Amino acid sequence: MKKNDVIKVGLIGLGGMSNAHRHFISEIDELQLVAICDVNQEQLNKVGELERIGSEKRFQEIEDLIANPDVEAIVSVVPNNLHAKVIELCIRYQKPLMTEKPFTLNFEEAEKLAVLYEKQPIPCMVGFSYRYIPSFRYARNLIKENKIGTIRHVDIRYLQSGGAALFESPYAWRFNKASSGTGALGDLGAHMIDSARFLIGEFRSVSALMGTFIHERRDPISGEMKKVDVDDYASFQAILENNVLGNFVTSRNAIGSGNQHEVMIYGDYGTIHINCERPDEIELCIKEENEVSPSFRTKKVPELYRKQQWQDFLDLVKGNQQEGTPTFYDGYQNQKVLEQIIESAER
Structure with a gap:
């Protein structure tokens, strides 16, 4: 990925926390929100209209969004029991990811993910804001x-x-x-x-x-x-x-x-x-x-100590990980x- 390329982002989960993520994405020229996912069709349509995202990029299934070839990076704001599923799918499809904390529902899930990640690592930021x-x-x-x-x-x-x-x-x-x-x-x-x-x-x-x-x-x-x-x-x-x-x-x-x-x-x-x-x-x-x-x-x-988390995510996706980035x-x-x-x- 080139330094000045615009990264096409897919957002999973359209609850309250997603509003902040949508705001930050809109403020950064190198990010473009192109796809969204939520089980609530009404919320999906509402946000889709606000963000001018066509119906073909509004998904109810997590894997459908992650697998979409137009989506280059994932932002996940889902309940804790879905964290491991999103991370696993992102590893499988080799998509960079920003995921909310806690990392997984339990440590057993974390251990299974670690085995997969060791074989196929991806840029992955955890939301320790x-x-x-x-x-x-x-x-x-x-x-x-x-x-x-x-x-x-x-x-x-x-x-x-x-x-x-x-x-x-x-x-x-x-x-x-x-x-x-x-x-x-x-x-x-x-x-x-x-x-x-x-x-x-x-x-x-x-x-x-x-x-x-x-x-x-x-x-x-x-x-x-x-x-x-x-x-x-x-x-x-x-x-x-x-x-x-x-x-x-x-x-x-x-x-x-x-x-x-x-x-x-x-x-x-x-x-x-x-x-x-x-x-x-x-x-x-x-x-x-x-x-x-x-x-x-x-x-x-x-x-000089003021820094945006999203900037570190951009650097991580582009292969320029900064010291202190939560991975x-x-x-x-x-x-x-x-x-x-x-x-x-x-x-």
């Missing part, structure tokens, strides 16, 4: 430059409130284990795991606790109460690379939290605090000259840690 928050990228560079000395421990949280009883959130696929694999752990915790790997390094061991607070939710279609069989809360402690200790908490029932993914990194000579809700600033606690004791100061993130390997490793957390909680 917090790698593209400027403050997270800046923090990573400060750690590399040893600005706070040897890292000793980290505290990582991802809290949302939408699952709390107060809001009476209806039953959806995310509350069903067969469709999602896990609840808050896979949905939010996967991002915590990736942030730890991105900033610190690999996981060595975990000890976990998981719980469900609301055991039934009302089906918005039938009106009946349906059983929730996934977690609303997960916490775990971990030993990371270089014996860095980690404490992790995620919950959908944290009233007062919007989309609160934040990280505290504690080193011998200072502390870094970052929060995705404040993407352009970072809090540093580093002792300044003539100070008796260090104190937190808010610092603006330099512009197939990162998805696989993330799923492995998720499996270890689930096993620990069950034991």
